[in-house]
Amino acid sequence: SSDGSIGSQVNxxxxxxxxxxxxxxxxxxxxxxxxxxxxxLVEGSSAAMTAALDKAYKAKKPIIVTGWTPHWMFAKYDxxxxxxxxxxxxxxxxxxxxxxxxxxxxxxxxxxxxDRFEWTPEEMAVVMSAIxxxxxxxxxxxxxxxxxxxxxxxxxxxLPEEKxxxxxxxxxxxxxxxxxxxxxxxxxxxxxxxKVEMLQVEAGPxxxxxxxxxxxxxxxxxxxxxxxxYFDKYSGKFEDLGANLNGTKLGLVVPRYMNIDSIEDLKT
Ligand code: PBE
Numbered sequence: 001s002s003d004g005s006i007g008s009q010v011n012x013x014x015x016x017x018x019x020x021x022x023x024x025x026x027x028x029x030x031x032x033x034x035x036x037x038x039x040x041l042v043e044g045s046s047a048a049m050t051a052a053l054d055k056a057y058k059a060k061k062p063i064i065v066t067g068w069t070p071h072w073m074f075a076k077y078d079x080x081x082x083x084x085x086x087x088x089x090x091x092x093x094x095x096x097x098x099x100x101x102x103x104x105x106x107x108x109x110x111x112x113x114x115d116r117f118e119w120t121p122e123e124m125a126v127v128m129s130a131i132x133x134x135x136x137x138x139x140x141x142x143x144x145x146x147x148x149x150x151x152x153x154x155x156x157x158x159l160p161e162e163k164x165x166x167x168x169x170x171x172x173x174x175x176x177x178x179x180x181x182x183x184x185x186x187x188x189x190x191x192x193x194x195k196v197e198m199l200q201v202e203a204g205p206x207x208x209x210x211x212x213x214x215x216x217x218x219x220x221x222x223x224x225x226x227x228x229x230y231f232d233k234y235s236g237k238f239e240d241l242g243a244n245l246n247g248t249k250l251g252l253v254v255p256r257y258m259n260i261d262s263i264e265d266l267k268t
Contacts, residue, residue: 005268006062006260007038014252015052015065016041018172020203022226023066023250030088030252034263041066046174053077057255064266067253070121070176070245072128081251083262089251090225094243095180099217100210101239107216109159109192110167114217115241116155117184123148124245127179141182145190152187161193170199170206170215177220180244184219203230211237219244226250 014031016024027041044052049065050073056063057077064082073079097114104111123144130140145152167188171181181198188194199215207227209215211234221227221240231240252263260266 006064006258006266009062010064012038012040013064014039014041015049015063016043017046017049017066017174018202019043020172020205021066021174022203022222022229023068025229026089026226026250027066027252030084030263033086033088034267036266039266050175060255060257062258063255065253067251068174068176069247069249070124070128072125072132072175073253075125075129076132078256079253080256080261081249081253082260082265084251085262085264089249092246093223093225093248095176095219095245095248096221096223097217097219097241097244098207098210098221099239099241100213100215101237102213103216103239107162107165107167107194109156109162110165110188110194110216112159113155113188113192114184114219117187117219118244119151119180119183121245121247123151124176124179127183128175131175131179137178137182138186141179141186142190144183145186152191155187156191159192161191163193165194167194167196167217168199168209168215169196170201170209170218171220172203172206173200174220180219184217203227207231207234207238210234222248 031039053065097117099114127140127144131137169181171177185196188196206218207230210218
Protein backbone atom coordinates (compact mmCIF):
# COMPACT_ATOMS: atom_id res chain seq x y z
CA SER A 1 0.00 0.00 0.00
CA SER A 2 1.08 3.63 -0.25
CA ASP A 3 -0.91 5.22 2.56
CA GLY A 4 2.10 7.29 3.64
CA SER A 5 2.58 5.38 6.91
CA ILE A 6 6.07 4.49 8.08
CA GLY A 7 5.25 0.87 7.32
CA SER A 8 4.40 1.52 3.70
CA GLN A 9 7.42 3.82 3.31
CA VAL A 10 9.82 1.04 4.29
CA ASN A 11 7.81 -1.82 2.82
CA UNK A 12 7.14 -3.09 6.38
CA UNK A 13 10.75 -4.26 6.55
CA UNK A 14 13.23 -4.05 9.38
CA UNK A 15 16.74 -4.65 8.10
CA UNK A 16 18.29 -7.28 10.34
CA UNK A 17 21.68 -8.98 10.58
CA UNK A 18 22.85 -12.61 10.89
CA UNK A 19 20.09 -14.94 12.13
CA UNK A 20 22.15 -16.24 15.08
CA UNK A 21 22.48 -12.80 16.67
CA UNK A 22 20.63 -12.26 19.93
CA UNK A 23 19.49 -8.97 18.46
CA UNK A 24 17.48 -10.90 15.87
CA UNK A 25 15.67 -12.95 18.51
CA UNK A 26 14.90 -9.80 20.45
CA UNK A 27 13.59 -8.07 17.34
CA UNK A 28 11.35 -11.06 16.53
CA UNK A 29 10.02 -10.71 20.08
CA UNK A 30 9.42 -7.00 19.44
CA UNK A 31 7.24 -7.84 16.43
CA UNK A 32 5.15 -10.12 18.68
CA UNK A 33 4.99 -7.93 21.77
CA UNK A 34 4.14 -4.73 19.89
CA UNK A 35 1.70 -6.60 17.67
CA UNK A 36 3.47 -5.59 14.46
CA UNK A 37 1.78 -8.26 12.38
CA UNK A 38 2.48 -6.89 8.90
CA UNK A 39 6.18 -6.41 9.57
CA UNK A 40 9.08 -8.54 8.35
CA LEU A 41 12.51 -8.86 9.87
CA VAL A 42 14.97 -9.27 6.99
CA GLU A 43 17.92 -11.60 7.68
CA GLY A 44 21.34 -10.77 6.34
CA SER A 45 24.61 -9.74 7.90
CA SER A 46 26.16 -6.77 9.67
CA ALA A 47 27.82 -5.75 6.41
CA ALA A 48 24.58 -5.96 4.41
CA MET A 49 22.73 -3.99 7.09
CA THR A 50 25.27 -1.15 7.13
CA ALA A 51 25.35 -1.12 3.31
CA ALA A 52 21.54 -0.73 3.21
CA LEU A 53 21.74 2.00 5.86
CA ASP A 54 24.42 3.86 3.94
CA LYS A 55 22.42 3.74 0.73
CA ALA A 56 19.18 4.94 2.33
CA TYR A 57 20.95 7.62 4.36
CA LYS A 58 22.67 9.11 1.33
CA ALA A 59 19.30 9.27 -0.45
CA LYS A 60 17.56 10.64 2.70
CA LYS A 61 15.16 7.72 2.46
CA PRO A 62 13.46 6.06 5.42
CA ILE A 63 15.00 2.85 6.78
CA ILE A 64 14.76 0.87 10.00
CA VAL A 65 17.68 -1.31 11.02
CA THR A 66 18.61 -3.50 13.96
CA GLY A 67 21.52 -1.74 15.65
CA TRP A 68 23.75 -1.77 18.66
CA THR A 69 26.29 0.24 20.61
CA PRO A 70 29.30 0.28 20.42
CA HIS A 71 29.13 0.72 16.66
CA TRP A 72 30.79 3.14 14.26
CA MET A 73 27.45 3.84 12.58
CA PHE A 74 26.59 6.38 15.28
CA ALA A 75 29.72 8.41 14.49
CA LYS A 76 29.26 8.25 10.74
CA TYR A 77 25.51 8.99 10.55
CA ASP A 78 23.06 11.01 12.61
CA UNK A 79 20.89 8.21 14.03
CA UNK A 80 18.53 7.52 16.90
CA UNK A 81 17.26 4.48 18.75
CA UNK A 82 13.49 4.07 18.74
CA UNK A 83 12.29 4.02 22.31
CA UNK A 84 11.18 0.63 23.57
CA UNK A 85 8.50 1.30 26.19
CA UNK A 86 7.87 -2.42 26.72
CA UNK A 87 11.57 -3.00 27.44
CA UNK A 88 11.98 -5.93 25.07
CA UNK A 89 15.60 -5.03 24.32
CA UNK A 90 16.43 -5.15 28.01
CA UNK A 91 18.78 -3.02 30.00
CA UNK A 92 22.43 -2.21 29.50
CA UNK A 93 24.52 -5.32 29.62
CA UNK A 94 28.19 -6.14 29.19
CA UNK A 95 30.36 -7.86 26.65
CA UNK A 96 32.04 -10.82 28.37
CA UNK A 97 35.12 -12.89 27.71
CA UNK A 98 34.34 -16.62 27.65
CA UNK A 99 36.92 -19.40 27.43
CA UNK A 100 36.85 -23.18 27.14
CA UNK A 101 37.20 -25.31 30.22
CA UNK A 102 40.84 -26.12 31.13
CA UNK A 103 42.32 -23.18 29.24
CA UNK A 104 43.94 -21.96 32.44
CA UNK A 105 45.88 -25.23 32.72
CA UNK A 106 46.76 -25.45 29.02
CA UNK A 107 47.65 -21.81 28.30
CA UNK A 108 48.05 -19.96 31.60
CA UNK A 109 49.41 -16.71 30.20
CA UNK A 110 46.68 -16.43 27.58
CA UNK A 111 44.08 -17.22 30.22
CA UNK A 112 45.43 -14.50 32.51
CA UNK A 113 45.58 -11.95 29.69
CA UNK A 114 42.02 -12.76 28.63
CA ASP A 115 40.90 -12.49 32.24
CA ARG A 116 42.48 -9.02 32.52
CA PHE A 117 41.31 -7.76 29.13
CA GLU A 118 38.89 -4.86 29.48
CA TRP A 119 38.44 -1.61 27.60
CA THR A 120 35.92 1.13 26.99
CA PRO A 121 33.47 1.84 24.16
CA GLU A 122 35.61 4.90 23.30
CA GLU A 123 38.72 2.74 22.95
CA MET A 124 36.88 0.21 20.83
CA ALA A 125 35.55 3.06 18.68
CA VAL A 126 39.08 4.05 17.71
CA VAL A 127 39.69 0.60 16.22
CA MET A 128 36.26 0.39 14.58
CA SER A 129 36.64 3.81 12.97
CA ALA A 130 40.09 3.00 11.63
CA ILE A 131 38.66 -0.14 10.02
CA UNK A 132 35.71 1.67 8.47
CA UNK A 133 38.12 4.31 7.17
CA UNK A 134 39.88 1.58 5.23
CA UNK A 135 42.57 0.09 7.48
CA UNK A 136 42.84 -3.70 7.58
CA UNK A 137 41.52 -4.99 10.93
CA UNK A 138 44.95 -6.43 11.89
CA UNK A 139 46.60 -3.13 11.11
CA UNK A 140 43.99 -1.08 13.01
CA UNK A 141 44.45 -3.41 15.98
CA UNK A 142 48.25 -3.35 16.00
CA UNK A 143 48.21 0.46 15.70
CA UNK A 144 45.88 0.65 18.70
CA UNK A 145 48.14 -1.69 20.67
CA UNK A 146 51.15 0.54 19.89
CA UNK A 147 49.25 3.70 20.83
CA UNK A 148 47.94 2.29 24.12
CA UNK A 149 51.06 0.72 25.58
CA UNK A 150 50.23 1.42 29.23
CA UNK A 151 46.85 -0.23 29.05
CA UNK A 152 48.18 -3.18 27.05
CA UNK A 153 51.06 -3.61 29.53
CA UNK A 154 48.53 -3.90 32.35
CA UNK A 155 46.99 -6.87 30.53
CA UNK A 156 50.29 -8.74 30.11
CA UNK A 157 52.43 -7.54 33.02
CA UNK A 158 54.58 -10.36 34.49
CA LEU A 159 53.04 -13.05 32.26
CA PRO A 160 55.62 -15.41 30.74
CA GLU A 161 55.68 -15.80 26.95
CA GLU A 162 54.50 -19.11 25.53
CA LYS A 163 56.37 -18.97 22.22
CA UNK A 164 54.63 -20.69 19.33
CA UNK A 165 51.75 -22.14 21.34
CA UNK A 166 48.57 -22.19 19.24
CA UNK A 167 45.30 -20.55 20.19
CA UNK A 168 41.96 -20.27 18.43
CA UNK A 169 39.75 -17.23 18.95
CA UNK A 170 36.17 -17.61 17.73
CA UNK A 171 34.20 -14.52 16.71
CA UNK A 172 31.26 -13.35 14.64
CA UNK A 173 31.73 -10.69 11.97
CA UNK A 174 29.98 -8.01 14.03
CA UNK A 175 31.90 -4.73 13.73
CA UNK A 176 32.42 -4.49 17.49
CA UNK A 177 33.78 -8.03 17.69
CA UNK A 178 36.00 -7.70 14.62
CA UNK A 179 37.69 -4.85 16.52
CA UNK A 180 37.99 -6.55 19.91
CA UNK A 181 39.08 -9.95 18.58
CA UNK A 182 41.80 -8.40 16.44
CA UNK A 183 43.13 -6.41 19.40
CA UNK A 184 43.26 -9.50 21.61
CA UNK A 185 45.00 -11.45 18.84
CA UNK A 186 47.57 -8.66 18.41
CA UNK A 187 48.35 -8.70 22.14
CA UNK A 188 48.50 -12.50 22.48
CA UNK A 189 50.85 -12.69 19.49
CA UNK A 190 52.89 -9.53 19.93
CA UNK A 191 53.35 -9.62 23.71
CA UNK A 192 53.00 -13.29 24.69
CA UNK A 193 54.29 -15.17 21.64
CA UNK A 194 51.17 -17.22 20.82
CA LYS A 195 50.19 -18.18 17.29
CA VAL A 196 46.57 -17.14 17.10
CA GLU A 197 44.02 -18.28 14.58
CA MET A 198 40.77 -16.33 14.27
CA LEU A 199 37.73 -18.47 13.44
CA GLN A 200 34.93 -16.44 11.90
CA VAL A 201 31.66 -18.25 12.57
CA GLU A 202 28.01 -17.62 13.39
CA ALA A 203 26.91 -16.99 16.97
CA GLY A 204 25.65 -20.54 17.60
CA PRO A 205 28.84 -22.23 16.39
CA UNK A 206 30.91 -19.68 18.33
CA UNK A 207 29.35 -20.80 21.62
CA UNK A 208 29.34 -24.45 20.55
CA UNK A 209 33.03 -24.22 19.65
CA UNK A 210 33.98 -22.93 23.10
CA UNK A 211 31.77 -25.56 24.74
CA UNK A 212 33.27 -28.48 22.79
CA UNK A 213 36.82 -27.13 23.03
CA UNK A 214 37.37 -26.67 19.29
CA UNK A 215 37.90 -22.97 20.03
CA UNK A 216 39.83 -21.64 23.03
CA UNK A 217 38.25 -18.28 23.73
CA UNK A 218 36.00 -15.48 22.55
CA UNK A 219 35.49 -11.88 23.59
CA UNK A 220 32.02 -11.63 22.02
CA UNK A 221 29.54 -12.85 24.65
CA UNK A 222 26.78 -10.29 25.24
CA UNK A 223 25.38 -10.98 28.70
CA UNK A 224 23.22 -11.37 30.66
CA UNK A 225 20.45 -10.90 28.06
CA UNK A 226 21.44 -11.04 24.40
CA UNK A 227 23.22 -14.41 24.51
CA UNK A 228 21.19 -15.88 27.36
CA UNK A 229 19.96 -18.81 25.26
CA TYR A 230 23.52 -19.81 24.36
CA PHE A 231 24.74 -19.19 27.91
CA ASP A 232 22.04 -21.49 29.32
CA LYS A 233 22.39 -24.13 26.61
CA TYR A 234 26.13 -24.62 27.25
CA SER A 235 26.08 -24.04 30.99
CA GLY A 236 28.99 -25.82 32.70
CA LYS A 237 30.86 -26.26 29.41
CA PHE A 238 32.72 -22.94 29.43
CA GLU A 239 34.24 -20.45 31.82
CA ASP A 240 32.87 -16.89 31.95
CA LEU A 241 35.74 -14.50 32.72
CA GLY A 242 33.42 -11.55 33.16
CA ALA A 243 32.95 -8.23 31.42
CA ASN A 244 35.49 -6.81 29.00
CA LEU A 245 33.34 -3.80 28.08
CA ASN A 246 30.55 -1.85 29.75
CA GLY A 247 28.04 0.45 28.11
CA THR A 248 26.19 -1.44 25.42
CA LYS A 249 22.76 -0.93 23.93
CA LEU A 250 20.61 -2.73 21.38
CA GLY A 251 17.50 -1.74 19.52
CA LEU A 252 15.83 -0.50 16.39
CA VAL A 253 17.74 2.37 14.84
CA VAL A 254 16.63 4.96 12.29
CA PRO A 255 18.12 8.09 10.74
CA ARG A 256 17.30 11.14 12.83
CA TYR A 257 15.53 12.75 9.85
CA MET A 258 12.73 10.19 10.23
CA ASN A 259 9.67 11.46 12.00
CA ILE A 260 9.25 8.63 14.50
CA ASP A 261 10.58 8.13 18.01
CA SER A 262 9.14 4.93 19.42
CA ILE A 263 8.59 1.35 18.35
CA GLU A 264 4.92 2.10 19.08
CA ASP A 265 4.99 4.49 16.10
CA LEU A 266 5.44 1.53 13.75
CA LYS A 267 1.86 0.44 14.38
CA THR A 268 0.19 3.36 12.71
N1 PBE B 1 25.25 -7.88 18.32
C1 PBE B 1 26.62 -7.43 18.39
C2 PBE B 1 25.33 -9.27 18.80
C3 PBE B 1 26.24 -9.22 19.91
C4 PBE B 1 27.27 -8.25 19.38
C5 PBE B 1 24.47 -7.04 19.21
C6 PBE B 1 24.79 -7.80 16.95
C7 PBE B 1 24.06 -10.08 19.00
O1 PBE B 1 22.97 -9.52 18.81
O2 PBE B 1 24.12 -11.26 19.29
